[in-house]
Amino acid sequence: MSTLSPEPVKPLLDGSLKNENEKKREIVRVSGLKKSFGSLEVLKGIDLSVREGEVVVIVGPSGTGKSTLLRCINLLTEPDAGHVWVDGAEITARGADVNKIRAKTGMVFQEFNLFNHLTALNNVAIGLKVVKKIPEEEARRRAMEELERVGLSSKASSYPAELSGGQKQRVAIARALAMDPRVMLFDEPTSALDPELIGEVLEVMKKLASEGMTMLVVSHEMGFAKEVADRIVFMEGGLIVEEGPPDVMFSAPKKARTKEFLGKIGAIHGGTVVA
Amino acid sequence: MAGSDVLAFIERILPDLLRGAVITVELASMGLFLGLVLGLPTAFLRAYGKGLPKYIATLYVEAIRGTPLVVQLFIIHYGLPDLGLTFPRFVSAWLALGINSGAYQAEYFRGGIEAISAGQMAAAQALGMSRLQAIRHIILPQAFRLALPAWTNEAIYMVKYTSIAFMIAVPELLARGKMIISWYFRPTETLLAVAAIYLVILWVVARLMRLVENRFKIPGIGFETDQRA
Amino acid sequence: MEKVALVMRELPFILGGVGTTVQLAVIALAMGFVIGLPLALMEVYGSRGVRWVVSTYGTLFRSVPLLVLIFIFYFIVAKVAELSNFSAAALAMGLRSAAYQSEIFRGAIQSVGTGQMTAARSLGMTRFQAIRHVVLPQALRLAIPGWGNEAAVVLKDTSFAYAIGVAELMRRAEYASARTYEPFAIFTGCAAVYFLMTFGLTRLLTRVESAYRVRT
Numbered sequence: 001m002s003t004l005s006p007e008p009v010k011p012l013l014d015g016s017l018k019n020e021n022e023k024k025r026e027i028v029r030v031s032g033l034k035k036s037f038g039s040l041e042v043l044k045g046i047d048l049s050v051r052e053g054e055v056v057v058i059v060g061p062s063g064t065g066k067s068t069l070l071r072c073i074n075l076l077t078e079p080d081a082g083h084v085w086v087d088g089a090e091i092t093a094r095g096a097d098v099n100k101i102r103a104k105t106g107m108v109f110q111e112f113n114l115f116n117h118l119t120a121l122n123n124v125a126i127g128l129k130v131v132k133k134i135p136e137e138e139a140r141r142r143a144m145e146e147l148e149r150v151g152l153s154s155k156a157s158s159y160p161a162e163l164s165g166g167q168k169q170r171v172a173i174a175r176a177l178a179m180d181p182r183v184m185l186f187d188e189p190t191s192a193l194d195p196e197l198i199g200e201v202l203e204v205m206k207k208l209a210s211e212g213m214t215m216l217v218v219s220h221e222m223g224f225a226k227e228v229a230d231r232i233v234f235m236e237g238g239l240i241v242e243e244g245p246p247d248v249m250f251s252a253p254k255k256a257r258t259k260e261f262l263g264k265i266g267a268i269h270g271g272t273v274v275a
Numbered sequence: 276m277a278g279s280d281v282l283a284f285i286e287r288i289l290p291d292l293l294r295g296a297v298i299t300v301e302l303a304s305m306g307l308f309l310g311l312v313l314g315l316p317t318a319f320l321r322a323y324g325k326g327l328p329k330y331i332a333t334l335y336v337e338a339i340r341g342t343p344l345v346v347q348l349f350i351i352h353y354g355l356p357d358l359g360l361t362f363p364r365f366v367s368a369w370l371a372l373g374i375n376s377g378a379y380q381a382e383y384f385r386g387g388i389e390a391i392s393a394g395q396m397a398a399a400q401a402l403g404m405s406r407l408q409a410i411r412h413i414i415l416p417q418a419f420r421l422a423l424p425a426w427t428n429e430a431i432y433m434v435k436y437t438s439i440a441f442m443i444a445v446p447e448l449l450a451r452g453k454m455i456i457s458w459y460f461r462p463t464e465t466l467l468a469v470a471a472i473y474l475v476i477l478w479v480v481a482r483l484m485r486l487v488e489n490r491f492k493i494p495g496i497g498f499e500t501d502q503r504a
Numbered sequence: 505m506e507k508v509a510l511v512m513r514e515l516p517f518i519l520g521g522v523g524t525t526v527q528l529a530v531i532a533l534a535m536g537f538v539i540g541l542p543l544a545l546m547e548v549y550g551s552r553g554v555r556w557v558v559s560t561y562g563t564l565f566r567s568v569p570l571l572v573l574i575f576i577f578y579f580i581v582a583k584v585a586e587l588s589n590f591s592a593a594a595l596a597m598g599l600r601s602a603a604y605q606s607e608i609f610r611g612a613i614q615s616v617g618t619g620q621m622t623a624a625r626s627l628g629m630t631r632f633q634a635i636r637h638v639v640l641p642q643a644l645r646l647a648i649p650g651w652g653n654e655a656a657v658v659l660k661d662t663s664f665a666y667a668i669g670v671a672e673l674m675r676r677a678e679y680a681s682a683r684t685y686e687p688f689a690i691f692t693g694c695a696a697v698y699f700l701m702t703f704g705l706t707r708l709l710t711r712v713e714s715a716y717r718v719r720t
Binding site for chain 1: 624
Binding site: 338340342349353355356357434436437453456462463467473474 | 703
């Protein structure tokens with residue numbers, strides 16, 4: 001779905017990238033975002049913009065604030081400073097209807113967080129019923145459609161405990177999709193999965209990307225990042241070190257630190273990423 | 276002044292209440308001890324025993340836990356004389372509290388024993404220990420630690436439930452309070468003083484048990500978690 | 505055999521107290537639930553001040569022996585508010601059960617895990633909606649075993665109302681024993697009635713628990 005020309009290694013691609021994307025609507029905008037937990041400053045001033053249909057993968061070492069950034073975007077974590085806009089509305093504004101704006105973002109968690117007391121179908125339907133006030137029948141019908149979308153309609157009446165990790169995560173994706181979000185936030189969606197179950201989740205995510213969903217993904221799956229991302233954001237120490245299209249980031253990053261990290265993680269994950 | 280009048284009154288009744296508190300503490304500690312003596316073997320019989328002994332242990336635990344302490348006390352104090360067994364009031368109260376506590380303690384210890392994996396018993400027997408040796412040296416020390424938090428709770432329950440001894444006129448803390456109420460008819464101050472003394476006793480017991488838990492702490496045998504929860 | 509016949513003859517009179525005993529237990533448990541559940545929510549989700557108030561309430565009502573509480577309500581509260589003996593006992597038992605039930609529900613709410621709340625909020629649910637639709641349905645199920653324990657304790661502790669002359673099971677047994685001069689037979693019979701009640705209650709709650717079990 002990349003809106004870029006698949007032109008290889010050309011260090012200064014930023015200009016053309018900007019022009020391409022300028023036409024698209026901005027779905028997420030983050031400016032000057034800061035967050036500390038006690039004396040630990042996790043985010044030290046983040047600026048980020050995600051446009052409609054864009055797939056942005058955030059990479060970086062553990063504990064560099066990637067998940068916190070994601071959680072600040074739907075205000076599950078309250079930032080100390082800075083602003084966040086989702087689809088044009090500022091969620092950090094005083095008196096903003098946080099729940100309404102939050103419903104425009106779908107979030108997928110590392111630990112799935114499926115509601116244990118509800119079947120797969122009702123996990124997907126509950127947001128529709130409670131938040132969107134959609135009548136029971138209609139909610140169930142739409143939930144079923146979302147389950148079909150992730151290939152799990154046959155598991156509609158299973159409880160979370162009866163599903164594999166991969167299936168749980170696909171239900172979680174369907175649950176988020178049902179709310180018809182403008183952007184999907186993925187917080188390490190495959191990190192808690194057994195290796196053989198990662199593929200099915202990544203497949204669903206690729207399919208979403210190809211359908212034009214705006215996605216912001218924190219992940220260590222470099223293969224996925226290379227193949228699907230429009231842009232890779234490398235974060236370290238609470239700051240964005242560098243961002244750019246995957247081919248540039250993997251083969252000719254500007255910063256030495258980026259090269260070191262992407263090279264290392266590429267090697268760990270068996271990728272052939274460093275040119 | 277009302278304030279100093281209240282203080283003077285409490286000062287007047289305090290020695291009497293404290294004499295009752297001593298009996299309360301005696302009853303509680305003796306009751307806990309009897310409960311331990313009855314509860315530990317019962318726990319092992321329920322966990323490892325078979326046949327009649329196991330059946331009797333189960334019957335004991337279920338009968339006690341299924342009926343109120345007050346009824347048990349009345350059976351012992353008013354009922355047993357029918358069968359030719361008469362005890363002084365204090366002894367009746369002690370027996371009732373101890374026998375009652377034994378059933379609950381048995382359950383806590385059984386929980387501790389059953390939380391220890393079968394591998395421990397197997398490993399001990401593989402070393403050549405007899406079943407009894409394995410229980411004594413391997414299972415018991417661990418089960419005891421696992422059961423400690425529940426046992427702390429039991430100690431606290433025990434202090435509170437000693438107050439039923441009042442029903443057969445053992446002169447413990449509450450009974451003294453009740454007597455003082457009938458003499459002076461100042462229930463508010465008297466009952467609040469009684470409640471305060473119970474709180475102090477419980478605070479001390481909780482403190483003591485914390486010391487005991489720290490004394491026996493072993494890394495990896497988690498008795499921070501309450502077995503009852 | 506003669507004693508059995510005697511207990512049988514007294515049984516209808518003793519069983520006349522079952523109604524009062526059950527009433528007392530049901531009122532205390534219902535009161536404990538209605539007060540205890542909000543207390544638990546306040547203790548988990550409330551501000552610091554609220555949590556302090558709730559935990560102080562809990563500590564007080566769990567620490568003071570039930571008999572002392574019953575006397576406090578009988579001698580002090582009931583005189584001011586002109587309550588019957590039965591009401592004084594029910595009030596003392598209900599407020600005490602609220603303290604224990606709030607502990608049970610608090611534990612259950614906390615073991616539901618923060619991920620459930622987070623996921624619900626991420627869908628755009630308000631805090632209240634998340635508690636109502638996601639946290640509580642799970643917490644209440646998790647609380648059933650602990651609640652069953654508490655129900656059995658309350659049922660047995662109704663016998664403490666004997667001390668202020670409420671004509672429940674225990675008090676009636678005492679009358680019967682005084683009338684017949686057969687305390688052993690009468691009190692053992694009375695114990696059997698209690699046993700059947702707690703046994704039935706435990707059975708019932710085990711049923712409820714397995715019907716509503718959440719697989720995790």
